[in-house]
Amino acid sequence: MHIPSRDLTAAQRYKLLCGLVVPRPIGWxxxxxxxxxxxxxxxxxxxxxxxxxxxxxxxxxxxNDGRIKDTLRNIERAQEWVxxxxxxxxxxxxxxxxxxxPSEVSEATAVGLELEPSAEVAPxxxxxxxxxxxxxxxxxxxxxxxxxxxxxxxxHMHMRDDVIDPATMRIREDSFFPVGRLYGDRYCWTRxxxxxxxxxxxxx
Numbered sequence: 590m591h592i593p594s595r596d597l598t599a600a601q602r603y604k605l606l607c608g609l610v611v612p613r614p615i616g617w618x619x620x621x622x623x624x625x626x627x628x629x630x631x632x633x634x635x636x637x638x639x640x641x642x643x644x645x646x647x648x649x650x651x652x653n654d655g656r657i658k659d660t661l662r663n664i665e666r667a668q669e670w671v672x673x674x675x676x677x678x679x680x681x682x683x684x685x686x687x688x689x690x691p692s693e694v695s696e697a698t699a700v701g702l703e704l705e706p707s708a709e710v711a712p713x714x715x716x717x718x719x720x721x722x723x724x725x726x727x728x729x730x731x732x733x734x735x736x737x738x739x740x741x742x743x744x745h746m747h748m749r750d751d752v753i754d755p756a757t758m759r760i761r762e763d764s765f766f767p768v769g770r771l772y773g774d775r776y777c778w779t780r781x782x783x784x785x786x787x788x789x790x791x792x793x
Contacts, residue, residue: 599735604772607633607772607773608771608772611769611770611771611772611777612769612770612771612777612779613633613634613635613636613769613770613771614633614635614636614674614767614769614770615631615632615633615635615674615675615683615767615768615769615770616631616632616633616635616645616647616672616673616674617629617630617631617632617672617673617674617675617683617686617715617718618630618631618632618647618660618670618671618672618673619670619671619673619697619704619712619713619714619715620659620660620663620664620667620669620670620671620712621663621667621669621711621712622659622663622692622693622695623666624693626693626694626695626698627695627696627697627698627704627712627713628659628660628663628692628695628696629686629695629696629697629700629702629715630658630659630660630686630687630696631675631683631684631686631687631770632647632648632649632660633770634647634648634649635647635648635672637743638740642727642742642743643722643742643743643744644727644740644741644742644743645672645722645724645740645741645743646738646739646740646741647672647738647739647741648732648736648737648738648739649661649736649737649739650735650736651735651736652689659692661737661739663712664726664739665726665729667711667712668725668726669710669711669712669723669724669725669726670710670712670724670741671707671710671712671713671714671715671721671722671723671724672721672722672724672741672743673714673715673718673720673721673722674718674719674720674721674767675718675767675768676718676719676765676766676767676768677766677768677778678717679715679717679718680768680776682700682701682702683768684774684776685700686700686702697715702715703715703716703717704716707721707723707745708723708745708747709723709744709745710723710724710725710744710745714747717749718747718749719748719749719752719764719765719767720746720747720748720749720752721746721747722743722745722746722747723743723744723745723746723747724741724742724743724744725741725742725744726739726740726741726742727740727741727742728740749764751764752764752765762782766778766779766780767779
């Protein structure tokens with residue numbers, strides 16, 4: 590099957606891309622509402638793109654009725670947020686926070702999610718997350734009428750003690766099992782891992 594992207598509707602392109610570009614990491618973002626209420630929402634159009642400076646990207650679309658999502662509105666106003674990574678024990682509660690909660694309702698409170706103060710930004714982090722990255726707005730790019738790309742600079746990292754070997758600054762594979770996003774309501778585990786030897790080019 591060969592299809593020029595321009596021949597598909599935006600909805601068709603979204604469906605295909607979400608189903609084929611998998612698994613995707615999930616940026617579980619905490620922001621603050623003007624009232625001080627904590628907004629929590631997962632995004633899978635997300636990744637880390639640089640280590641110097643530390644930069645992450647998240648692409649946020651409008652809701653089906655055209656409303657700007659609370660996460661984007663909070664980031665644009667306060668220019669601070671926290672990206673948290675969800676692992677297996679947090680997967681179900683992470684999915685629950687993806688619902689369309691009213692702005693005045695904190696997803697963290699509604700689903701019983703424990704939070705912890707951040708070090709350099711106002712929004713709190715998720716206490717039991719294996720990794721949290723405090724971010725400040727670095728750039729924002731309008732991708733079209735329905736979607737904006739937010740680039741954040743990571744200013745402070747939090748790693749759960751069991752996840753990192755402090756001597757080598759490498760992850761402990763037997764303690765870190767994040768979940769990935771597939772499509773719709775489908776997710777995946779990351780337990781089934783394999784290793785290749787170094788990819789040395791053949792000798793001619």
